[in-house]
Amino acid sequence: MQYQKLSDEELVSFLKSDNQTAFEEIYNRYWLKLFGIAFNETGTREEAEELVHDLFESLWNRRQVSVIRHLSSYLVVSIKHLSTNYIKSQITQRKYQEYLIFNQIQQSYSTDEIVNFTDLAKAVEEAMKSLPERSSEIFKMSRFENRSVKDIANQMNLSEKAVEYHLTKTLKVLKEQLKAYHTDN
Structure with missing residues (x-):
């Protein structure tokens, strides 16, 4: 056929x-x-x-x-x-592949941020230990508790000028010891 x-x-x-x-x-x-x-x-x-x-x-x-x-x-x-x-x-x-790549980048970025923040926090802690106790305490009250110079001076029986001196001195020490973490951004 x-x-x-x-x-x-x-x-x-x-x-x-x-x-x-x-x-x-x-x-x-x-x-x-x-x-x-x-x-x-x-x-x-x-x-x-x-x-x-x-x-x-x-x-x-x-x-x-x-x-x-x-x-x-x-x-x-x-x-x-x-x-x-x-x-x-x-x-x-x-x-789906784009989602996976984006998610992986985001996780990687978040992990990097966490690691960097943890490293910076440890470096700040070490730098604070090298300061005199009073300077360290004044700095913590000012920067971590957001208290005013006047409030800190009243609580510690210091003049406002003395509090400003301690803050200036502490910032110089921290700036020097934390140079590695400084960026231009």
Whole structure:
């Protein structure tokens, strides 16, 4: 029998009867057309070939349950559907990869910030230990408790000038000992 001369309807009928030669004729008749559509949709030869292969595999596996009235339309619609699903999955996968990369960068940045802050806090603590006790206490009250010079002077029985002197002296020492943490930003 010459399968090339059979109509699409006859080929589908033979296909439903598990006729492999009818399947091969459908494959030969439509492969190039379907490849062209898939390639136009995906833009890559490999993906287009894979999608056409998947379509023909599905056609063979579902040959007895598929209802095919117009073979050409059925195959064209199927390849467009497969191509669209492929493109959607690629977009979803790209968005997911972007999310993972962004999340990893954000975690890395946060970790770096925490490490830097921890290092700086330890350096400040060490620098504060090198100061006289009174200067250290005045500085903590001023900078960590946000108390005014006048309030600190009253609490410690000092003049405001003495409090300012201690703050100036402490800032100079801290600036010198914390040079490594200074940025121009």
